[in-house]
Amino acid sequence: DTGVSQDPRHKITKRGQNVTFRCDPISEHNRLYWYRQTLGQGPEFLTYFQNEAQLEKSRLLSDRFSAERPKGSFSTLEIQRTEQGDSAMYLCASSPRSTGELFFGEGSRLTVL
Amino acid sequence: DAKTTQPPSMDCAEGRAANLPCNHSTISGNEYVYWYRQIHSQGPQYIIHGLKNNETNEMASLIITEDRKSSTLILPHATLRDTAVYYCIAVNTGTASKLTFGTGTRLQVTL
Numbered sequence: 001d002t003g004v005s006q007d008p009r010h011k012i013t014k015r016g017q018n019v020t021f022r023c024d025p026i027s028e029h030n031r032l033y034w035y036r037q038t039l040g041q042g043p044e045f046l047t048y049f050q051n052e053a054q055l056e057k058s059r060l061l062s063d064r065f066s067a068e069r070p071k072g073s074f075s076t077l078e079i080q081r082t083e084q085g086d087s088a089m090y091l092c093a094s095s096p097r098s099t100g101e102l103f104f105g106e107g108s109r110l111t112v113l
Numbered sequence: 114d115a116k117t118t119q120p121p122s123m124d125c126a127e128g129r130a131a132n133l134p135c136n137h138s139t140i141s142g143n144e145y146v147y148w149y150r151q152i153h154s155q156g157p158q159y160i161i162h163g164l165k166n167n168e169t170n171e172m173a174s175l176i177i178t179e180d181r182k183s184s185t186l187i188l189p190h191a192t193l194r195d196t197a198v199y200y201c202i203a204v205n206t207g208t209a210s211k212l213t214f215g216t217g218t219r220l221q222v223t224l
Binding site: 093099102105106107 | 145147154155156157158159162198200202204206207211212213214215216217
């Protein structure tokens with residue numbers, strides 16, 4: 001499968017714990033995006049990388065959130081000191097150029113107890 | 114990016130055409146209209162996009178009004194597998210291509 005892959009697909013954690021999600025984009029896609037989606041809502045933009053540079057961050061990305069894309073390949077999204085309000089689906093997408101056609105992964109569902 | 118407005122839900126009988134409307138009255142000249150859909154528990158999937166002209170691909174057709182203030186996504190022969198949330202998004206591809214999803218239209222295809 002050469003699509004965008006995300007790991008883990010599901011994560012249940014207790015409030016206050018740290019969690020990390022990984023995204024492997026489609027090979028040679030230099031743009032990578034993270035979105036968050038809560039129940040009944042459309043996906044909300046979190047952050048965007050072009051190669052290894054993080055070029056844009058949403059105000060939704062509080063200080064507890066950090067994203068990296070070392071070497072411009074895979075990316076990680078870490079949430080520190082999780083809160084119940086962090087429960088959501090975290091979606092990763094990639095694209096080969098500046099275009100509205102993004103290729104999304106299946107998402108990582110986070111449940112904070 | 115321009116705001117888009119879609120009906121919250123629609124029904125369609127299997128085998129019939131599904132016509133999903135979208136209003137984007139404040140769209141600017143350099144913004145494209147993109148359509149995505151999201152099947153339950155999956156990531157969004159790109160369907161089609163257009164600027165001014167009507168577009169067709171293997172999945173759907175996109176009809177954009179001459180004044181570009183609205184558009185319609187047409188699934189010519191809807192199947193049960195087309196049951197999903199459909200998002201209409203105005204995108205300025207000259208920027209970072211950050212997509213602003215609304216709440217979309219939940220299309221239910223029935224037997």
